[in-house]
Amino acid sequence: MRVEVAVIGGGVTGALVADALLQAGKQVAVFDRRGFVLGSTPASTALLQFEIDQPLTLLSRRIGKEKASRAWWRSATGVQALRGRIEDLRLDCDFRAREAAYLPGNVLDVAGLKAEAEARARIGLRSAFIGREELRQRTGLRKAGAIWSSGNAEVDPVKLARGLWRSARARGAMLHAPVDVVDIEPGRRGVTLTTAEGAEIRAGAVVLATGYELARMLHPKGYSIISSWAIATRPQARALWPSRCLIWEAADPYLYIRTTADGRALIGGEDAAFEDEAKRDALIPAKVKRLEAKAKALLPGVDTKADFAWAGCFGQSATGLPAIGRVPGAPSCYAVMGFGGNGITFAAIAAQMMQRMVLGLRDPDEDLFAV
Numbered sequence: 001m002r003v004e005v006a007v008i009g010g011g012v013t014g015a016l017v018a019d020a021l022l023q024a025g026k027q028v029a030v031f032d033r034r035g036f037v038l039g040s041t042p043a044s045t046a047l048l049q050f051e052i053d054q055p056l057t058l059l060s061r062r063i064g065k066e067k068a069s070r071a072w073w074r075s076a077t078g079v080q081a082l083r084g085r086i087e088d089l090r091l092d093c094d095f096r097a098r099e100a101a102y103l104p105g106n107v108l109d110v111a112g113l114k115a116e117a118e119a120r121a122r123i124g125l126r127s128a129f130i131g132r133e134e135l136r137q138r139t140g141l142r143k144a145g146a147i148w149s150s151g152n153a154e155v156d157p158v159k160l161a162r163g164l165w166r167s168a169r170a171r172g173a174m175l176h177a178p179v180d181v182v183d184i185e186p187g188r189r190g191v192t193l194t195t196a197e198g199a200e201i202r203a204g205a206v207v208l209a210t211g212y213e214l215a216r217m218l219h220p221k222g223y224s225i226i227s228s229w230a231i232a233t234r235p236q237a238r239a240l241w242p243s244r245c246l247i248w249e250a251a252d253p254y255l256y257i258r259t260t261a262d263g264r265a266l267i268g269g270e271d272a273a274f275e276d277e278a279k280r281d282a283l284i285p286a287k288v289k290r291l292e293a294k295a296k297a298l299l300p301g302v303d304t305k306a307d308f309a310w311a312g313c314f315g316q317s318a319t320g321l322p323a324i325g326r327v328p329g330a331p332s333c334y335a336v337m338g339f340g341g342n343g344i345t346f347a348a349i350a351a352q353m354m355q356r357m358v359l360g361l362r363d364p365d366e367d368l369f370a371v
């Protein structure tokens with residue numbers, strides 16, 4: 001088979017990248033070894049946050065103020081771009097714009113949150129510190145204060161990814177699964193992919209959107225694989241907090257909560273740095289108890305008992321930033337590893353960057369996310 005661009009990976013990242021390449025008039029073929037939307041994407045709790053896991057103040061200390069500001073802004077425009085694309089394609093995916101409350105914890109206390117809110121406001125992001133009373137009125141939460149942000153959202157990740165794939169297929173993308181790509185050979189005029197069955201695919205360029213598994217091949221610096229757990233409560237629309245904002249803690253391990261279109265609370269966190277699936281799944285009952293108890297302490301009026309519980313993995317970089325760009329030493333090969341709890345926002349950024357790079361154009365933030 002010959003194709004202009006091959007995309008490996010049938011999750012939300014591959015879907016957004018394929019959509020952006022089709023927008024640029026490229027011929028696209030996509031391969032997944034499992035099936036479409038069967039990797040990490042369906043495990044996602046899908047808070048669409050511009051708020052990167054690493055607070056702006058802490059990220060500034062690690063990579064400098066100018067780069068950290070650019071990363072936070074690129075993340076904000078990533079959420080906006082995703083929203084725009086969902087509207088353009090009229091995807092029915094329970095997308096809702098949401099405000100977010102970021103609560104004090106062992107990463108940032110109240111003083112830290114105030115400094116963080118000021119730093120964000122200085123670069124023009126829509127975040128402000130609110131005190132105890134205002135927080136109680138908006139959310140019912142009894143905490144000393146929080147950063148209140150606008151510009152976030154939530155989505156059903158399966159509906160989003162499936163909607164994108166349906167649209168891509170209708171516009172001519174060739175979708176193939178199960179196809180395991182076992183070898184990638186860059187050459188002078190493109191890339192040759194070999195599948196487990198021995199078929200060859202010649203592509204002008206290849207985008208690896210293979211999720212956290214990719215890091216085993218590329219070994220980015222400071223990278224680790226994280227196990228994460230989540231529960232969904234029974235539907236209880238009347239017991240949920242008035243603003244239905246996203247709630248998350250400046251804590252390690254953190255807790256985050258959102259609501260769903262059918263009135264459930266979705267609660268996640270308790271992250272731990274290991275990948276062993278059997279060990280991860282064996283921990284589900286204990287992690288469920290912790291999530292139920294922690295959420296109950298925050299939201300006494302909500303029945304936090306799990307109706308569903310699950311676990312999944314994602315990659316994490318030392319800075320919380322994704323790796324998006326050219327694969328070093330492999331011409332015409334591009335990789336996307338949307339690290340951390342913002343993987344979907346980062347996938348939206350990756351789609352913009354992959355479109356430019358495959359067209360031979362530069363992206364202003366290449367240096368921030370270089371693989």
Ligand SMILES: Cc1cc2nc3c(=O)[nH]c(=O)nc-3n(C[C@H](O)[C@H](O)[C@H](O)COP(=O)(O)OP(=O)(O)OC[C@H]3O[C@@H](n4cnc5c(N)ncnc54)[C@H](O)[C@@H]3O)c2cc1C
Pocket residue numbers: 008009010011012013014031032033034035036037038039040041042043044045046047048049179180181182209210211212213228229230268311312313314338339340341342343344345346
């Ligand atoms: C519990 C949990 C909660 C999360 N919460 C959030 C959140 O609130 N907000 C957020 O933005 N992100 C969140 N994330 C992260 C987010 O879900 C992921 O970043 C995102 O879904 C990754 O999508 P992907 O398409 O890159 O990977 P995947 O969905 O894993 O897709 C990659 C695909 O590549 C295929 N593949 C791999 N290697 C090959 C190969 N050699 N040949 C062919 N196919 C191959 C796999 O089969 C897989 O289907 C969460 C993740 C988890 C696990």
